[in-house]
Amino acid sequence: MIMATRDSLTPSPSAARPGLRLRALLLVLVSLLATVPALGLVVSAGGPAQAHGTPMKPGSRTFLCWQDALTDAGEIKPVNPACRNAQQVSGTTPFYNWFSVLRSDGAGRTRGFVPDGALCSGGNTNFTGFDAPRDDWPLTHLTAGATVDFSYNAWAAHPGWFYVYVTKDGFDPSRTLTWDDIEDQPFLSVDHPPLDGSPGTVEANYSWSGKLPEGKSGRHIVYMVWQRSDSAETFYSCSDVVFDGGNGEVTGIHEPGDPTDPVPGECSATRRTTGSWSGGYQSEVTVTNTGDVPMLGWMVDWTLPAGQSVDSLWNGNATYTGQDVMVHNADWNGALSPGGSATFGYVVQGPGGDSTTTLPCRVG
Template sequence: MRITHPPRLGALALVLLSLLTAIPALALIVSTGGEAEAHGTPMKPGSRTFLCWQDGLTDTGEIKPVNPACRAAQQVSGTTPFYNWFSVLRSDGAGRTRGFVPDGELCSGGNPNFTGFDTPRGDWPLTHLTSGATIDFSYNAWAAHPGWFRVYVTKDGFDPTRALTWDAVEDQPFLTVDHPPLNGSPGTVEANYSWTGKLPDGKSGRHVIYMVWQRSDSQETFYSCSDVVFDGGNGEVTGIHEPGNPTEPVPGTCAATRRTTGTWSGGYQSEVTVTNTGDVPMLGWMVDWTLPSGQKVDSLWNGAPTYTGQSVMVHNAGWNGSLAPGQSTTFGYVVTGDGGDATASLPCRVG
């Protein structure tokens, strides 16, 4: 892992907050190795989507926000973004910020599924911090991909009741993190990246910590807003409901089945059907498998693939990730090499 610190603001701000009783304690151990992974959102300091998901989670797994700002986000965008709190992304982002993400849409990254989280108001769930403190930061890792983090903070005088624009954000990130280590197993709330660093000096009052996570193997880029107040706090979270159910829910489930649609000497074609098998809507999916030695994917359609040796991971395309419970979509691919598809069922994860 390599962390660079712009000389103007010093090292990274890393936040330690108290986790809710609904979510088991997360590991915050800083390791010395590991592969960075994408699909996720800040947990410390918690992003709007993550804390609103926690705020709205009921004992039955339904989403019924208590926080007024989270309720307002639900009225605009529905409950689907709450179940998909880790998916505030742009598949065409390529790490772009100013001039790409429009003013007033920074918290959604310009992704229309999360428009409700752009609403300017002063009652979002809030993390209390101390300016200049050295603390821990944790970012959920939901699916595997390498990448970088760039962490910004708003300028002095920031007003949370006004639309967040690029003019309100410091020009340079106060921290850049290069492929940080992974703790835990991807596809869970516990999976996270954690490191330590120093918050910017001289900050007081309300601010937003804005993070951009850019994959290094594709254009997919993630955006997030974490509402904070520099008031001498140590990561406490206020303005959030703590549900009584100690069981950690998984935000949706999916299944993937594969069938061979054609074969020939030295190759074959297959189709994979992805189905939302859960009882909540989802905004994205990913399927992975390992090709036998000597095989290679020649072409793939209706999905966004990543290849690492014989390992293949396919994310949804920009238009077929949103699936209601029971709804399905398909992608296909052509392989060169001897042999065929040996497994009809493939691992599938929401994200």
């Protein structure tokens, strides 16, 4: 077993370090709490945030376990004991979908919505294996009170807020994580941070700087909740950390080498018109998992011809920005095995039709 130590969370201002390898598996690759006022540092930036992902600095359980498990051949074979247990409980699909710990009905809810014992999965049963109370999860080493650079992977494009919490003093990672273990208020609140890189890649991320809580020592969990501002979709994550004077080094993960940038699945989307009339038409889109790994969700986006608008849509969750349409899977049709497919339909009002037959599709 090879356990690597890597620097993933650097003190701010960050400085480039000569010799650091560019990696596709970057280790250097939260959340509107609706009923409680957000306290702490608020970071504002021009332009909306655009993401669908998970924390990279400090790395979440799903992200670090994916890194631990991925082999040079692109297979999932966890080495870390906690990650291996997560695979035994939930299978390999969550490792390929490390950026999808979400609830489409979350609406920023936390206490009273996500059950005790299911905080790390957000109550999403696809990720139950990552809720296990253990003291051997991959671990990020930090210094209490330090100002550091955070980053959150941006796999898809959605605006939103990030709220960052930490566990109370005396936290025991070997005991079931409950809401009573989490401090009542976030120590950091981030309003639509800037996006670096292109969504749909491991390298794309939201980044911000903030101060870690003072007076912390020993093992803790940094808990992030991220709510989209354009829908109820909410993301949840646990990052296991230890406040021991570290600068973001990560221990407890296996590093198999330098694999090329892995793609956590591939999909295609084809559109056909199923009916038309004066002033409108109806379409059906078929989404197919064209990759060789299972996936938990998909996204399809396209631009409507000028003068047209979607009047109704079913079997998917849509976001509209002008003529741009983005559709995510519904709760029941996102999980597709290789070769599997799902459909959604919509009705358009407006002149003319749409001759488009192939639409952009992304896993997530």
